[in-house]
Amino acid sequence: MQKVRIGIAGLGRLGITHARNIAFHTVGGELTALCRRDPRALKAAGEELGVENLYTDFDEMLEKAELDAVVIVTASDCHARQTIQALRAGKHVFCEKPLGISAEECKQVEQEALARPHQVFFPGFMRRFDPSYRYAREKIDAGLIGEPYLVKGFGADPMSVIQECIEYGGKGSGGLFMDLGIHDMDLARWFLGEDPTGVFAQGGSFKYPVFAQRGDAEAGIASYTFASGKMAFLHAGRAAPHGYHVETEIVGTEGIIRISPVPNKNHAMLYVQQGVLTECSENFPQRFEEAYRLELQAFIDCIRNRRQPGVTVTDGRKAAQIAEATTRSFREKRYVEIAY
Secondary structure, X not given: OOOEXXXXXXXXXXXXXXXXXXXXXXXOEEEEEEEOOOHHHHHHHHHHHOOOEEEOOHHHHHHHOOOOEXXXXXXXXXXXXXXXXXHHOOOEEEEEOOOOOOHHHHHHHHHHHHOOOOOOEEEEOHHHHOHHHHHHHHHHHOOOOOOEEEXXXXXXXXXXXXXXXXXXXXXOOOOHHHHOOHHHHHHHHHHHOOOEEEEEEEEEOOOOOHHHHOOOOOEEEEEEEEOOOOEEEEEEEEEEOOOOEEEEEEEEOOOEEEEOOOOEOOOOOEEEOOEEEOOEOOOHHHHOHHHHHHHHHHHHHHHHHOOXXXXXXXXXXXXXXXXXXXXXHHHHOOOEEOOO
């Protein structure tokens, strides 16, 4: 069976992680083309990855490179347009979250993807592929904790990259809840088996007022209601002093599952003058290293086996609708019903 020829657009922190995984850590895929607007960074990536087809323009890559599939890891406000272009060009598409920065954009992506069932569309929700999260889902499906009725999510980027967050937030970011909280929103749907019907959110900027000046937040919380009475709660932040921290708790009628209550970098304990310490994950590529590899392998496998993935474009659209409603609740300081 021929390898899947893949072009990738966007080579930032996550883009280069995906590119390295395709080039060195997956089976059945071939990294054929790279696209990044910065020519010097593009050339350096091409040399590292052994790729000769380099483009500074996405449209040109689509037109000239011989590709079966495209992986989109560009700025959030580019995702919808580039995904639709790639689908219309006949390519299979992997698009990082979010599918767009508005629910309307995500609906357009969904319509285009569903109109082409012979093309694979794969939204990037890597936590569904993380071994710990998959293990939790298997235990829930087996009935270990009874009926799950509450999901609590916490996610925070490290303070060490706050300047990068500030710069990215001014270039088409979807805001705190769309960019950081959307993974927890997807997990709440995944673990509880239904969609939230409403949300109340609030947030603030306590150390970095630049976020408030943009109508965004440095940290925020959101509480979700469900038609069945189930619940979900989210706490998202941009400046954790101790490192990258993602934590999830699923509460059921017969038990509780907690994932990463301590965001360990590894299994080592340091016995030093400051005490007994566990180092924290430094960033999301490190924490979800295996998950990112597994989801791209799943994308390639879907293309080669001519099947659609378990995580769908509709999952991506609904997560974005929840995120948009959450942002509206935060800005308008009121409870918002979520319409699908």
